Amino acid sequence: MISWRGFLKRFFSDPVAIGSGIVLLILVLMAVFAPLIAPQNPYDLMQLDIMDSDLPPSWRDGGDPRFWLGTDTQGRGVFSTIMHGTGISLLIGIGAVIVQGILGVTLGLWAGYKGGWVDSFLMRLADIQMSLSTLMIAIIALALFQAAFDANIYSDYAIFMLILIIGIAEWPKFARTVRSSVLGEKNKEYVDAARVIGLPARKVMWGHILPNTLTPVLVISTIQVAEAIMTEAALSFLGLGMPTDKPSLGSLIRSGFEFIFSGSWWITLYPAIVLVALVLALNLLGDWLRDVLNPKLRRGDD
Amino acid sequence: MTHSINDPIVETRGLEMRFSLPTHFLSRKKPVLHALSGVDIQIQKGETFCVVGESGCGKTTLGRAIMGLLTPSSGEIYFRGERIDTMDEAERKPIRADMQMVFQNPYASLNPRRNVFQTLAEPIRYLMPEKSGADVRAQVEAVLDATGCDQSWQRKLPHEFSGGQRQRIAIARALVTNPAFIVADEPISALDVSIQAQILNLLNDLQDERGLTYMFITHDLSVVEHFGDRVAVMYLGQVMELATTDAIYRDPKHPYTQLLLAAIPRLEGGSFDAPREPGELPDPVNPPPGCPFAPRCPIAQNICRSERPLLRELETSGTMAACHFAE
């Protein structure tokens, strides 16, 4: 274990950690305050003007100082859409990880503590699910969903569907991590001491064992947020994710990709850079957390 | 000792504990480990009942079965005359406050994320829900005083303490509900020599003040001699000899007890000069048919290899021994 002071000291003595921390902080602040600070609200049709479409970045010939990174074919400022899109991507990433975490931690805790057939059943289920790729499950589910409902309903509920599908598809990672920590903890004497008092299994699991297994959960959460954002971007790029009128970073890249050969490269490039920066920062931060909190995990599979 | 012999606080009758070992799911053999086979003990109120033996003898299993951490395969366990091994959690809850346990490893027996107050308050809050917050605080303070812990420890986490201090906290946790009976499973073997005496004295003082009954599980016979009233010597899941401490040290009847006593290193020296036969514990999955000690026993005869001797009272001394030839 490590104290808060030691933790901060380690953080501020590691340039990689500081760097990714700053990048992440900027992107998160940008996303959270997008409605207040974005130069334009890209969802407000009143603010859009078809005459502004396809403008290059402001420093290039034909650029408009109102649109720093240029505009897309509907006249939305790329910079403003990125600010809002980052928010949607982060929302889906974090939401999916919360779903994964709740499912995975509960099932992993249960499997590890109960053992026996409960454990065998849940872990085989996890194996099966891990052997199917997340993207494949998501494509099937979203394609059905899109076919079943009309476009308006789809665009209203797409964000929840993405969170749910990515969340459900990735629970085994949390479940396995938690289960293996629980197996290590449950034979320690403090658990016996709690059982000697007669505490019910529920209280022993949640009150005593879980708090001692949260370190690795914190580590994989960070990395899983990055992974969920990537999955969402991939789905959106395939046209199965966020609709273009509520674009995430992935749908922005997709909508610009059609025009990349007609010269409007900025519509795709800038969201892509932001996506890469966001995912990279999260991954680096996750790796750093893992090294600080539990160097033993480095040899693990995830 | 003044307690009446007919009023045991804890009693086991024919206690058996079998664990099936994990196997390949296709294998036909189902190996079973016999951790306890037919253990009958009676612990009298107010005494220190020691259970001695080497690793694998079942002494910890016995303690954990009495505390309800393990469910016996067969046999009965009684606490103050009530059968407890078949009780469900709701029936057992009122008894929990009267039975507590101190564990071997003070580095593992305290939850690393809970401060001392949280650790000590939990048993009261769960087992005595009628207590108010002020009562809980008062009780925690009282038990900290009784176990020689400082009140300033309440808000600290376990990693801030040394092994001896942690064991004091673990003892305080066992005492916080004012139990009558405590199972102490090797409570000093993980501690440094100079700390062991502190903890033994503490346990002794607490017994005098509160009239506690101890079941003291240990491998260290020199501690038993000082600390115990009666001793059960266990080997491979069976009680080999059961007697008062004095009788065991003065006149051990069972050859295994004799071997154990001869193995204690003495400050006077000289007892390690003679060569010793290498002895190994038999495989507990396939125990020998007769006396489990027969393969190591210097006086074993054919009957020992075929027939398991039962624990019987010897006429001469009142010692109980499970040996065909003890007298």
Added chain:
Amino acid sequence: MALLDVTDLHVAFPRGKKGEVEALRGVDLTLEKGQRLGVVGESGAGKSMLAFAILNLIADPGRVTQGSVTFDGQNLLELSERQIRRIRGNRISMIFQDPMVTLNPVLTIGKQMIETLKAHRSISTREARRLSIEKLNLVAIPSAASRMDAYPHELSGGLRQRVVIAIALLTDPELIIADEPTTALDVTIQAEIMSLILRLCRDNDVALILITHDLGVVAEVTERLMIMYAGKCVETGRTRDIIDAPKHPYAVGLLKALPQNSAKGAKLYQIPGSMPPITNLPTGCPYHPRCERSTDKCRAAMPPLEHGVACFHPMHENGARDDAEAAQ
């Protein structure tokens, strides 16, 4: 000339940016040929550190900062890795608490023994095998020849430790360093192993450094005794003398605290408090906060080791024995 002569040995570990903490703070030790020495102390007293320092095995980032270890006229701390390998595992053998430190789990016992022998002697495999079986017989391993093909995990803890002793004896060493060799074993197995080590050393004139926390074991096995506290030797001398009449208050306390030294049912003598961590030592004598004989003098300065005891106010002051001086 003494077989082993350790003078003023210091071992330090870095702490923080520039600081260092000393795990050994100046230890002297002399061992004659065939002599058996017990090193006793609580965890953190530096007794294992001493064993590792003697073999020049202190792992990074720790290092020996001062002192010398002279074995048969050579300072082991100045030898190259190549030169010291000719001594370590050959003329000086080690037995650790966990047999699996010595045994390789994927090789048979026989292969490990033969390889050890061939690394130090130029002999044929057949001859090495014969010698190995001979040593396994010496440590009373039943059916030794067939055990040569066994893997370590097929043996019980007691047998494994016997194999480790057989390996330690393979090269006919002059000195064996045993670090808590029986702590993980049961009482009856401990008695077997210790009695084996005792007889092997005595019969073959092998010197022994036995590191343990158990005064009973030391009394049974060793002739000389050194008691360590917080990285220092606080008392040294003949085992018998120290056990019968300890001089340092810490040694007195340790012995008085043993249950066998106190009447049944009586309160045990207890040393208050616990040993300070090496990162936070008190001034002067490290034992003074726990000592009932301590005075201002003890708080101010570390008492030197004189007449076998490092204390300004030793017990049995007039009983300073001749051999206690000889130990210096």
